[in-house]
Amino acid sequence: MIDESFELTIQKIKSEYKTEMQKNEENIIVVLDGYCVLCNRFAHWLAQKDKKQKVYFTTFESQFIKNNHADITLKNSVIVIDSDRKIHQKSRAVICCFKTINYNRIFLKLFKIVPCQISDILYTIIAKSRYKLFKKKQNCSIPNNIAIQRILK
Numbered sequence: 001m002i003d004e005s006f007e008l009t010i011q012k013i014k015s016e017y018k019t020e021m022q023k024n025e026e027n028i029i030v031v032l033d034g035y036c037v038l039c040n041r042f043a044h045w046l047a048q049k050d051k052k053q054k055v056y057f058t059t060f061e062s063q064f065i066k067n068n069h070a071d072i073t074l075k076n077s078v079i080v081i082d083s084d085r086k087i088h089q090k091s092r093a094v095i096c097c098f099k100t101i102n103y104n105r106i107f108l109k110l111f112k113i114v115p116c117q118i119s120d121i122l123y124t125i126i127a128k129s130r131y132k133l134f135k136k137k138q139n140c141s142i143p144n145n146i147a148i149q150r151i152l153k
Contacts, residue, residue, distance in 0.1 A: 027054045028100050029152065030093075031072060031079040034059035034140030038130045039078060044143040047150065049101045058152040061140045076127035090127075091119035 030046065032039040043057055058064045060074040072079060072087070080093040088096045095111050098104070111119065126133075142151050 026083045026100060027056065028083065028096060029056045029058060029081040030097065031058055031060060031065060031069075031081070032142070033074060033078070033130075034061060034142060035137050036130050036134070037137060038126075038134040040137070040141075040143050041134075042078070044145055046097055046101065047143070047146045049103060051101075053147075053150060054100050055097065056150050056152055057142050057146055059140055059142060062153055064152040076124060076130075090123040091116055094123070 030043065032043055034040070046055055047057070060072065065072055069081070075089070077089040078093045078097075080088040080096045082088065082096055091111070095108070098108055098111070
């Protein structure tokens, strides 16, 4: 089911936005909590650093997710769907984002040294308190500065 829906995703992106996205380019889809201010800041930062435009964005509440990945629901984690159709959560999703944009190799090496279980614990603590620490938006949305062709509605 995920294989078919990922292929539909690629076709939809190509047809609607006329991108040149190819599977071997290692593009990713970031699924984020559109109500979360911290998540929106991360998406804004990621879009700025993504010079090759390999990152596409959507929210858990989007029609795109409902139509193509109904099994993905809002969790205390950002979710990344990579070009191999693998779903990453928590710290693995963040690492996948950093790798995609070629962000600071020293930083990536640090993530490799720290076991995922430990980084996931830290991620979970922050994720569970994200609304208290960073507040919650009234509407589910993706930051306005992200180009429309990179948003999957």
